[in-house]
Amino acid sequence: xxxxxxxxxxxxxxxxxxxxxxxxxxxxxxxxxxxxxxxxxxxxxxxxxxxxxxxxxxxxxxxxxxxxx
Amino acid sequence: xxxxxxxxxxxxxxxxxxxxxxxxxxxxxxxxxxxxxxxxxxxxxxxxxxxxxxxxxxxxxxxxxxxxxxxxxxxxxxxxxxxxxxxxxxxxxxxxxxxxxxxxxxxxxxxxxxxxxxxxxxxxxxxxxxxxxxxxxxxxxxxxxxxxxxxxxxxxxxxxxxxxxxxxxxxxxxxxxxxx
Numbered sequence: 001x002x003x004x005x006x007x008x009x010x011x012x013x014x015x016x017x018x019x020x021x022x023x024x025x026x027x028x029x030x031x032x033x034x035x036x037x038x039x040x041x042x043x044x045x046x047x048x049x050x051x052x053x054x055x056x057x058x059x060x061x062x063x064x065x066x067x068x069x
Numbered sequence: 070x071x072x073x074x075x076x077x078x079x080x081x082x083x084x085x086x087x088x089x090x091x092x093x094x095x096x097x098x099x100x101x102x103x104x105x106x107x108x109x110x111x112x113x114x115x116x117x118x119x120x121x122x123x124x125x126x127x128x129x130x131x132x133x134x135x136x137x138x139x140x141x142x143x144x145x146x147x148x149x150x151x152x153x154x155x156x157x158x159x160x161x162x163x164x165x166x167x168x169x170x171x172x173x174x175x176x177x178x179x180x181x182x183x184x185x186x187x188x189x190x191x192x193x194x195x196x197x198x199x200x201x202x203x204x205x206x207x208x209x210x211x212x213x214x215x216x217x218x219x220x221x222x223x224x225x226x227x228x229x230x231x232x233x234x235x236x237x238x239x240x241x242x243x244x245x246x247x248x249x
Binding site: 036037038057 | 071074075078079080082083084085086087095096099100103104107164165168169183184187188189215218219
């Protein structure tokens with residue numbers, strides 16, 4: 001018969017300024033997905049052909065590739 | 070330059086993938102960019118921003134390919150729309166899949182601005198230099214891109230031509246509604 005508990009439970013956890021939650025979260029969603037696509041690629045190991053390309057360059061500090069002359 | 074180049078590669082690749090929406094194409098772009106960067110290394114000014122320089126080379130390469138493809142194939146919409154989903158593939162990536170398809174519906178230069186600012190960590194000033202436009206143009210591209218993505222997700226898009234593009238916009242909108 002005590003209504004106090006109910007009142008407490010029903011109280012809104014966040015008072016205050018209406019902040020168009022739909023809009024905000026959607027904007028976050030865009031930013032999150034952008035970074036997710038980007039970071040996924042960032043964290044993947046580089047493909048072998050690029051690495052071997054770079055290794056060939058490393059062996060030839062003179063900046064010339066073998067087809068040079 | 071080699072070590073700095075190696076350090077820059079993951080960023081370059083992530084940018085390429087976000088821009089092109091395709092793994093293989095992104096890797097080709099990175100490889101081509103590495104070759105060009107090395108061939109033109111004397112044109113790079115020490116002390117300036119190597120990442121921005123590399124991204125500039127890569128996006129120029131990308132746009133010249135886009136122009137070439139556009140001349141060659143008029144098919145565009147359908148293949149593009151399906152291509153962006155290449156990245157998603159795995160289960161649990163449904164959200165990402167929607168996003169990638171929505172991204173594909175953006176004009177290239179809007180998507181580019183969004184990726185440069187929203188993910189790559191470039192400043193507006195750097196992005197403007199990379200794209201060869203004014204800062205205000207970058208800002209407006211980013212905000213138009215965001216507005217457009219929201220519009221697509223809310224289902225309020227009318228797309229010029231291309232049933233498949235329109236269809237995927239509807240599918241995205243449906244998926245977003247289910248999620249809400």
